[in-house]
Amino acid sequence: MQYLLAIYEDESINANRSPEDWGPYMAKYQAFTQSIIESGHFKAGDGLQGTQTATSVRVRDGKTALTDGPFAETREALGGYYLIEAKDLDEATAIAARIPTAQTGTIEVRPVMVYGE
Numbered sequence: 001m002q003y004l005l006a007i008y009e010d011e012s013i014n015a016n017r018s019p020e021d022w023g024p025y026m027a028k029y030q031a032f033t034q035s036i037i038e039s040g041h042f043k044a045g046d047g048l049q050g051t052q053t054a055t056s057v058r059v060r061d062g063k064t065a066l067t068d069g070p071f072a073e074t075r076e077a078l079g080g081y082y083l084i085e086a087k088d089l090d091e092a093t094a095i096a097a098r099i100p101t102a103q104t105g106t107i108e109v110r111p112v113m114v115y116g117e
Contacts, residue, residue, distance in 0.1 A: 009105030045082035
C-alpha cells in the first residue's frame with residue numbers, strides 16, 4: 001500500500017538554523033532517503049520551497065481567485081513529502097518516525113487512494 005508522509009514544521013526553525021547546523025541536518029535527510037531507497041520503500045519525494053512562494057487557487061461560482069501564500073494560517077507549514085510503499089500503517093508510521101523533521105515538527109501519514117485498483 002502507498003502512503004504519503006507529509007512533513008510539517010514551523011518555518012522559523014530552518015530560517016534560524018545556522019550554516020554550521022544546516023549541513024549535518026541535510027546529511028541526516030540524505031541518509032534517511034538513501035535508506036528507504038535501498039529498502040524498496042521509496043516511491044517519490046521532494047522538499048518544497050517556503051510558503052512565501054505559495055499561491056492558493058479557489059474557484060467559486062465559476063470564477064478563479066488566486067491569493068499569495070498557503071491555504072491556511074498555521075504555525076507548521078508543509079515543507080516536503082515522501083511517497084512510500086509499506087505493508088501497513090505500522091510500517092509506514094515507523095518509517096515516518098525516522099524522518100529528521102519528526103524531532104521538531106509533525107509527519108502526517110495518509111494512505112493513498114489508488115484509482116482503478
